[in-house]
Amino acid sequence: VARYDTITFLSDFGLADEFVGVVHRVIRRLASEAAVIDLTHQIPPQDVRAGALTLWRAAPWLGPGVVLAVVDPGVGTHRRAVAIEAADASVVLVGPDNGLLVPAAYRLGSLGRVVALTNPAWHLAGAGGTFDGRDVFGPVAARLCSGVDLVELGEHVDPLSLRGAPLGLAEGTPDEVADRGLDVEVLWVDRYGNAQLNVAASTLDALGSRPVVQIGPLTHTARRAQGYADLAAGELGLLADSTGLGALCLDRASAAAALGLTAGTTLRLGVA
């Protein structure tokens, strides 16, 4: 039986209400030795995709341990609650089966055991069925740290029945990328205004040192850079971000604000 000592916690609860603290408190009662690390709780309310992408980005840093993730517009419905084990059992992801967990789970390698959280013995009796973070997911995450095995949590689930899919990145051979360019999408704009693209930075090597970025009717020339310091003031950079994806950046300024980029913006990269 794997036994974990760290829970990484993501939600859309925000920090103004008491939800996050109450879940911490419940876990403390059930697994006093577990450390609970807040990944973020400012996922926009009910934005499953934003939560899934955040977990995907953080995936390499989540183990060994339990991941507790709650962005759950279907709470109180018949959507399943699940626990997904990575094949090497380094990580168990606990949360709703709505696509939130699957991209991160696949980034950690092939899936191991998956169960639905159907055994009420490990849940709290809630007051209204509207706060499964407190009543189901948090307690289950805690139990995994106090020695309960995954199979005790509920019925086995076919991993292929899980909602969601591995994150699809834009791809192409170097020749294809150089000849035809690549249509990509902004996955995420971080606090500094860097715009992460859905493409591995290495795929962009074929674009050379001066890639062209076409956004709507406008065409910009960027510099392929190793870091912000390679960029002159106001010069658009294309670099490998801290998760290994391509990102559009300015030095000490927001590329997203300057170019009007938000999550979901599509753009085209090509050779000059």
Next chain:
Amino acid sequence: VARYDTITFLSDFGLADEFVGVVHRVIRRLASEAAVIDLTHQIPPQDVRAGALTLWRAAPWLGPGVVLAVVDPGVGTHRRAVAIEAADASVVLVGPDNGLLVPAAYRLGSLGRVVALTNPAWHLAGAGGTFDGRDVFGPVAARLCSGVDLVELGEHVDPLSLRGAPLGLAEGTPDEVADRGLDVEVLWVDRYGNAQLNVAASTLDALGSRPVVQIGPLTHTARRAQGYADLAAGELGLLADSTGLGALCLDRASAAAALGLTAGTTLRLGVA
């Protein structure tokens, strides 16, 4: 002597300034084994009522342990600093005697011992008397985790002299509610726009499955629901929220925004 190992911390300090971290740091020095769980620090500045309601909602999850609560517009005045023990000693609430602690204390059952924090031996020497969270309340919460008994903290206080009162909920017999309806008030709007009312959900059973909600001059028909999933798109729901109170909700949308509800809004519930 009760000895606690968990401090749940609420304040209006916000997270932009260093106040919260400094209090954590002070507690770490004085009681290195205690776990400090942040309930929220985004109570609106000096809004004692909002802080008191948040503690009230979280009360069932606060024990066993110490509650450190600081919303304190009277810091530096002669308002008392107090520690209130629940009758079963499962929880001690530490903070200013301004109404912040009392609703939660009564929700935990009858009050046990109450003391004023008049013994300076357990305080830090502060730089200006304007930051009692760091200099008085935080250190006292830490001492309670390192084995200091409540009576050592200062003089006994008559519980009836405490400021504030148990939270009053709207009440009525089923017949009264069905016949005359019920005037209620919005206590709180959460991040999702659910509007919590000052009435136990069970009291609303007498309204039947299609209660009428009168807000100002407008009358809406709601559906008494078990969960969000019972609601059609745009259909107003009245359900039991996660603290057992009635709440007005929409499925995946903000009822408060749609209806113009904020904390303090009064409305009337009745039978169709």
Next chain:
Amino acid sequence: VARYDTITFLSDFGLADEFVGVVHRVIRRLASEAAVIDLTHQIPPQDVRAGALTLWRAAPWLGPGVVLAVVDPGVGTHRRAVAIEAADASVVLVGPDNGLLVPAAYRLGSLGRVVALTNPAWHLAGAGGTFDGRDVFGPVAARLCSGVDLVELGEHVDPLSLRGAPLGLAEGTPDEVADRGLDVEVLWVDRYGNAQLNVAASTLDALGSRPVVQIGPLTHTARRAQGYADLAAGELGLLADSTGLGALCLDRASAAAALGLTAGTTLRLGVA
């Protein structure tokens, strides 16, 4: 060898992205026994001065332990990464050599050993060189808690070569202050709208009980107060704040909003 068990963490990462949580997770892997306390992560993006002032204010509460501070517009450039030990070894500050650490370091007393973080054995292999909080500073802070000595982190650095300087406060003898007044600057506006000035409160004793505050063309009369309670409604107060500096305050209202003060505003204090 000093061995620390607490890391106090400040950054400009914000709490919406996963950056803070990932750094916590990295530290947990490398030093599972260390407690990580968040001072704040809402320093405005890349505002080194605001970060340095926050560390300065918190300095008396930072030890014993490691301080991890990341406000780092120069990440990926040749700016140095450093660790600065207080002369009594009670604190080691880890972060970029850009002025962020030096004011707090000097407030802790004279500087002890200083090293550049040039030994890659203690770093993580990052994905892009753009997230040194995760890949360099966080791991180094963790190593200091797991028993690595400062000198193992990299090459010795001359403390005098560090960027930044001790915080300069406005000063004057009592006679000078009473005769000529004092030009001061707003260092910081806190959540409550109190405006901290760059002058020790004790220096202002020479101004008497009714100091004059000149802001641009307007002159206000303040009351030298011990606490907010000394102030009538709407009366401007000048008091010693919780770090021992002078601050302009209103009782239960924002002095900064009322007077149009922000960090950097200059004003003149004098005798009535």
